[in-house]
Each structure stands twice: as C-alpha cells, then as structure tokens.
Amino acid sequence: MINATSNNLGKKNLLIAVMVMKINGFTEGAQPEQLLTSLFSLASNWGDVFDTSKLKAVHLSGAMTNVVYRVTWPKSATEDEERMVLVRIYGEGSDIFFDREEEIRTFESISTHGHGPRLLARFPEGRVEEFIHAKTLSACDLRDPDISTLIAAKMREFHVLNMPGSKTAVLWERMRKWLIKARNLCSQEHTKEFQLDILESEIDTLENKLSKHQHDVAFCHNDLQYGNIMINDKTRTVTLIDYEYASYNPVAYDLANHFCEWAANYHTDRPHVLDYNMCPNLEERKRFVQSYLSSKGNQPRDTEVDQLIDDVEKYTLANHLFWGLWGIISGYVTHIDFDYIEYAKQRFSEYWLKKPQLLKDE
The missing domain is CATH 3.90.1200.10 (Aminoglycoside phosphotransferase (APH), C-terminal lobe)
Known part of the structure; x- marks a missing residue:
C-alpha cells in the first residue's frame, strides 16, 4: 500500500495529467497532484507505461458521504487493455461521523479476511482502492x-x-x-x-x-x-x-x-x-x-x-x-x-x- 508523500512526476507531465483529470470532472475535494503521485507509483509497481495524457476519471453517482471515481489508464502504449482503480475522495465534514484512521484499519482488516476491495494507496484527501469487477x-x-x-x-x-x-x-x-x-x-x-x-x-x-x-x-x-x-x-x-x-x-x-x-x-x-x-x-x-x-x-x-x-x-x-x-x-x-x-x-x-x-x- 502506497502513501503519497512526494511528487514523482515531471512538471510537464504533471501539468498535463492535472488538466486531463480536471477535464474529466476530477475537481471535487482533492488536489490532483497528490493523487497522481499515488497513481504513478502504483503504475510503476505494476510495470505499466503511465501515459498521463490518457488518464480518464468518471464520477460514480450514488455516494453520499464521499465522492467516488473510476480512474483508468492504458497498461501500455501498444495494448488496448486498461488498468482500472477506484478513487475515493473523502467528503467534507465526513470525519465528524467516524475516525478516519480507525476506518482505514477496519478496511484493511476486512480485506485480510477476504472481503471487499484491497487498499492500494492513500493520499491526504482520500485513497485508491481495488476496482471490483461486479x-x-x-x-x-x-x-x-x-x-x-x-x-x-x-x-x-x-x-x-x-x-x-x-x-x-x-x-x-x-x-x-x-x-x-x-x-x-x-x-x-x-x-x-x-x-x-x-x-x-x-x-x-x-x-x-x-x-x-x-x-x-x-x-x-x-x-x-x-x-x-x-x-x-x-x-x-x-x-x-x-x-x-x-x-x-x-x-x-x-x-x-x-x-x-x-x-x-x-x-x-x-x-x-x-x-x-x-x-x-x-x-x-x-x-x-x-x-x-x-x-x-x-x-x-x-x-x-x-x-x-x-x-x-x-x-x-x-x-x-x-x-x-x-x-x-x-x-x-x-x-x-x-x-x-x-x-x-x-x-x-x-x-x-x-x-x-x-x-x-x-
């Protein structure tokens, strides 16, 4: 699991990626730079060719505590297969309802029991989760x-x-x-x-x-x-x-x-x-x-x-x-x-x- 603490992207690529994320509607509640650091690290660990200009973020409706996106990118420059993750942006004021660190521990513990998605990365305003194909x-x-x-x-x-x-x-x-x-x-x-x-x-x-x-x-x-x-x-x-x-x-x-x-x-x-x-x-x-x-x-x-x-x-x-x-x-x-x-x-x-x-x- 990755914590986003520094920016591993070049300035030019970062600016391109931020623009792409914003064009795709990723503007609510989070700093794209922090998230992109997490995504870049994940993609590197998975051996993906991370083309920031081809990032896509789709808002998933129905959540009322957080804002949730499906984020995808091509695994390589030559293949059509996409990598897909779920990005959860913590809703304003949601920390009133529960302790966020305790909630993360619960999330990880449930995952170790074989239930639900895996926690892939964290950044200050949210986290990246395994996308469940169901x-x-x-x-x-x-x-x-x-x-x-x-x-x-x-x-x-x-x-x-x-x-x-x-x-x-x-x-x-x-x-x-x-x-x-x-x-x-x-x-x-x-x-x-x-x-x-x-x-x-x-x-x-x-x-x-x-x-x-x-x-x-x-x-x-x-x-x-x-x-x-x-x-x-x-x-x-x-x-x-x-x-x-x-x-x-x-x-x-x-x-x-x-x-x-x-x-x-x-x-x-x-x-x-x-x-x-x-x-x-x-x-x-x-x-x-x-x-x-x-x-x-x-x-x-x-x-x-x-x-x-x-x-x-x-x-x-x-x-x-x-x-x-x-x-x-x-x-x-x-x-x-x-x-x-x-x-x-x-x-x-x-x-x-x-x-x-x-x-x-x-």
Missing part, C-alpha cells in the same frame, strides 16, 4: 428473492468476522455524540423542528427498552444500502463494500438498517425521497431472516425467526434516529448534491409515526 445493485434488485437470499447469507458471513478492538456496540454512544454535534450546528429553526432538545431522552428511552432483551452483538456493516452491495452475475457471489460506518452493533440493528434502505432510490431526480411502502413486507422479512439464520446449515426454529423479525422491527426506530441525525449534520457540512435536511425530516417523521406501535409492548 455489478452494483439497483434499488429494485433488493426485492429480487434470489438476490435477497444471497445478501442475507453474506450478512451472516460478515457478522462472524473477528475484528480487532472493542466488541461493544457503539450505536447509542455514537448517536449521543452526533446529537451534540447537531445541536452545535443547527439553527434555532431546525433545533425546534427536529426537537433536538428532547432527543437525548429519546435515545436513552430507546436504549433502555431495546436493551432489556438479550441481542446478539456482532461486527455490522451499518450502511447496507443497495449501492454498497455488488454482485458477480456469473458466479452469483455478493460483495459488501464501503465500511465507513462499520462497527460492532446488535445484529438486529444491521438487518433493520438494510430493510429501511429498501425505501430509498438514490438514482432518481429526487434521490433524497424515501418511499416506506417499498420496505419489505412480513413475507419478505421472514424469508430474509430465515435465509440469514439458516445460511450456516442450521435450520432455525419458528420462534427464533419470529423473535428476530420482531427485534429487527423495533431497531428500525434506532435506525431512523441514527440516519436522521446524520442527515441534519450532513446538511450543514456537506456540499454533495443531496437534500440532507429533507432526508432527515423523513427519517424523524417515520420515527415518531412508528414509535407508539413498535414500543407498545415495552
């Missing part, structure tokens, strides 16, 4: 029974990873930290609209009620929207990517997060709009949970399936608060073209709507 899922793919079953099995596989560090759930403490940040950032209007003055009590109440029961805690992805799931159509293998928010948490929370993401389609003219009618119905949730629990070869009891379904439903409330706070903070610190505040409104509206029903037995 199809990113679409919103409608989540509703395909066969694909959903594959996702369930991959989640179970992900949850048994033995990751370094504390094995304690971080969900509640992370939300409290985000609430403090949201209060510091918000206007009086938004503070009142989102009822930030009472949210600490809501988090406490929710934690107390949901923690009364014993829940399995495991290493969770915590952001399993369709854009973070890739599938190889030939081998029918699923890969989970983007681990910025990954940590130990209740398994039921991770499944709840995935189910909530069925409501989203981030590739429309209004990507912030959520349609909760698209969330999985009871039959779809049951099929997913059964696939999840049976993926290791054990046939779960009906009571085990029903209990996890019930736990997952309750943890959707924590999910709405979590991403609602994320939306508020992002609305103040991020300049990606996405209506974060309106997204947060929908999350909190769903929380207040569903809370009486889901917690009535508690």
Whole structure:
C-alpha cells in the first residue's frame, strides 16, 4: 500500500495529467497532484507505461458521504487493455461521523479476511482502492428473492468476522455524540423542528427498552444500502463494500438498517425521497431472516425467526434516529448534491409515526 508523500512526476507531465483529470470532472475535494503521485507509483509497481495524457476519471453517482471515481489508464502504449482503480475522495465534514484512521484499519482488516476491495494507496484527501469487477445493485434488485437470499447469507458471513478492538456496540454512544454535534450546528429553526432538545431522552428511552432483551452483538456493516452491495452475475457471489460506518452493533440493528434502505432510490431526480411502502413486507422479512439464520446449515426454529423479525422491527426506530441525525449534520457540512435536511425530516417523521406501535409492548 502506497502513501503519497512526494511528487514523482515531471512538471510537464504533471501539468498535463492535472488538466486531463480536471477535464474529466476530477475537481471535487482533492488536489490532483497528490493523487497522481499515488497513481504513478502504483503504475510503476505494476510495470505499466503511465501515459498521463490518457488518464480518464468518471464520477460514480450514488455516494453520499464521499465522492467516488473510476480512474483508468492504458497498461501500455501498444495494448488496448486498461488498468482500472477506484478513487475515493473523502467528503467534507465526513470525519465528524467516524475516525478516519480507525476506518482505514477496519478496511484493511476486512480485506485480510477476504472481503471487499484491497487498499492500494492513500493520499491526504482520500485513497485508491481495488476496482471490483461486479455489478452494483439497483434499488429494485433488493426485492429480487434470489438476490435477497444471497445478501442475507453474506450478512451472516460478515457478522462472524473477528475484528480487532472493542466488541461493544457503539450505536447509542455514537448517536449521543452526533446529537451534540447537531445541536452545535443547527439553527434555532431546525433545533425546534427536529426537537433536538428532547432527543437525548429519546435515545436513552430507546436504549433502555431495546436493551432489556438479550441481542446478539456482532461486527455490522451499518450502511447496507443497495449501492454498497455488488454482485458477480456469473458466479452469483455478493460483495459488501464501503465500511465507513462499520462497527460492532446488535445484529438486529444491521438487518433493520438494510430493510429501511429498501425505501430509498438514490438514482432518481429526487434521490433524497424515501418511499416506506417499498420496505419489505412480513413475507419478505421472514424469508430474509430465515435465509440469514439458516445460511450456516442450521435450520432455525419458528420462534427464533419470529423473535428476530420482531427485534429487527423495533431497531428500525434506532435506525431512523441514527440516519436522521446524520442527515441534519450532513446538511450543514456537506456540499454533495443531496437534500440532507429533507432526508432527515423523513427519517424523524417515520420515527415518531412508528414509535407508539413498535414500543407498545415495552
């Protein structure tokens, strides 16, 4: 893995490369010079003839925390075959949500377990990753029974990873930290609209009620929207990517997060709009949970399936608060073209709507 600390390109080639990158839209959030140092070093290690004038950068839509590009260059002057990598530019303010060095360690550790892409290089504003040659899922793919079953099995596989560090759930403490940040950032209007003055009590109440029961805690992805799931159509293998928010948490929370993401389609003219009618119905949730629990070869009891379904439903409330706070903070610190505040409104509206029903037995 390469760290970009010095410029190995000649001044003339560097200027050409910077112009090429900017023409291809690579202007958001990073200094091309630092990135090009990393790319040049990678290409040299791979034995490529690095023609800076033939670099191409294509922006990949759908990311809401970072800005992501597919960057390619010819491997040699005589062959048509291209080298392809993924470049991730850290979004403005994203360090508020997680510790970047810890996230890098998580990324590398997951890679050593054989999951996801390899980390190829780092530079101050981002990193270069292995490009996974597979199809990113679409919103409608989540509703395909066969694909959903594959996702369930991959989640179970992900949850048994033995990751370094504390094995304690971080969900509640992370939300409290985000609430403090949201209060510091918000206007009086938004503070009142989102009822930030009472949210600490809501988090406490929710934690107390949901923690009364014993829940399995495991290493969770915590952001399993369709854009973070890739599938190889030939081998029918699923890969989970983007681990910025990954940590130990209740398994039921991770499944709840995935189910909530069925409501989203981030590739429309209004990507912030959520349609909760698209969330999985009871039959779809049951099929997913059964696939999840049976993926290791054990046939779960009906009571085990029903209990996890019930736990997952309750943890959707924590999910709405979590991403609602994320939306508020992002609305103040991020300049990606996405209506974060309106997204947060929908999350909190769903929380207040569903809370009486889901917690009535508690």
